[in-house]
Amino acid sequence: MRYRFSGLSQERIASLVEISNKASLNWDKAFIRVMEAYDKPLHDWWHSHQSLTSTELSPHVKMELDECQKALHILCYTKERACPVCDAPPKYVKKGKDRRITDYVCSGCGTSYNNLTGTPFTFLHRIDAWPKFLELMVNGYHDTTLQEHFDFDKSRTELWRRAFMKFLKQDWPVLAHWAVWMWSRRRVTPTSL
Ligand SMILES: [Zn+2]
Secondary structure, eight states: OOBOTTSOBHHHHHHHTTOOHHHHHHHHHHHHHHHHHHOHHHHHHHHHHHTSSOOOOOHHHHHHHHHHHHHHHHHHHOSOOOOTTTOOOEEEEEEOSSSSOEEEEETTTOOEEETTTTSTTTTOOOGGGHHHHHHHHHTTOOHHHHHHHHTOOHHHHHHHHHHHHHHHHHHOHHHHHHHHHHHHHHHHSOOOO
16 A cells, blocks of 8 residues: 555545546546656655655654754753643742653642653653654664564554654644555565665
8 A cells, every 4th residue: 555645545546536546546647648748857755755755854754853953852861841730830840750851840730740751752762762652663674674673572563652642633634644555665665774
């Protein structure tokens, strides 16, 4: 199954516009010819990306990934997170022991929380490896490559992928699409790091 940039597969697109999969392949060819005739730069971009000759991130996706990395860093290392329940500032703050994240007690409602409370990352460890995992996932690397790179077992890799995909889908939908799209392209040409 091939995914398009929208995150939808070829088959799904065919069913949405109510044509057969075979017809959608012909439509594909026709649209690509039109693109080539009327918008050459777009066509060249599309061709190099969809056809696996380039696995580079587009400049705007690179920028978005940079922004996302910054947001992830702030999420992990801020020392002044407001209470996730009542939004009051923290009364008591201490540095977490084992996971290098800050623990708080709320000045308003007394709730104990940390930087990751209520985020998809609550149960993940090895916080220092998160930026690399995010980068590799957006670049479409498969679980087998990630397992090798981080020395994880299968279930841990899946746990991490689920958490990061949830994070991306919440606030970074373009990166979520990109991750799935790149992943489907690498299925055809397996690459190692
Ligand atoms: Zn509170």
